[in-house]
Amino acid sequence: MQATATVLVYSDDSGTREQVRLAAGLRPAADLPPVEFLECATLPAVLKALDEGGVDVCVLDGESVPAGGMGVCRQIKDEIFNCPPVLLLMGRPQDAWLATWSRAEAAVTLPVEPVEFADSLAALLRRRLAVQA
Numbered sequence: 247m248q249a250t251a252t253v254l255v256y257s258d259d260s261g262t263r264e265q266v267r268l269a270a271g272l273r274p275a276a277d278l279p280p281v282e283f284l285e286c287a288t289l290p291a292v293l294k295a296l297d298e299g300g301v302d303v304c305v306l307d308g309e310s311v312p313a314g315g316m317g318v319c320r321q322i323k324d325e326i327f328n329c330p331p332v333l334l335l336m337g338r339p340q341d342a343w344l345a346t347w348s349r350a351e352a353a354v355t356l357p358v359e360p361v362e363f364a365d366s367l368a369a370l371l372r373r374r375l376a377v378q379a
Contacts, residue, residue: 251280253266253363253371254296254304255284256292256305256307256315256317257315258288258289259309259310262307262358263285265358266335270283270364274367283327289313289366292322302330303374306332307356309335309356317348320349323349331373333370336353336354337355
């Protein structure tokens with residue numbers, strides 16, 4: 247098992263980034279390594295972090311402005327080789343079809359519900375870490 251897992255969190259709202267960190271805790275599940283968060287508030291920061299590598303999962307806020315997480319997800323799926331799985335934060339459950347359009351592997355609604363979020367994040371981390379092993 248690797249020492250830590252890196253989770254990129256993109257949101258223009260520091261409160262949303264904090265919700266994600268608190269919901270995941272130090273590790274989203276006992277069978278996973280501790281999580282380190284890489285927080286990004288802008289699209290250029292997201293692209294730079296992904297270009298540098300080492301990101302295991304991306305959590306993207308669909309409500310971010312000016313670049314929403316759904317559009318960012320679709321862009322990175324097209325542009326980043328071996329793009330990490332994406333957990334999309336949506337404002338409304340009715341936007342699930344947009345999460346599918348964006349090619350996100352999972353989606354949860356805002357505000358972040360800790361158990362649902364941690365379960366979704368853990369599933370994506372397990373899948374990513376298994377592929378890397």
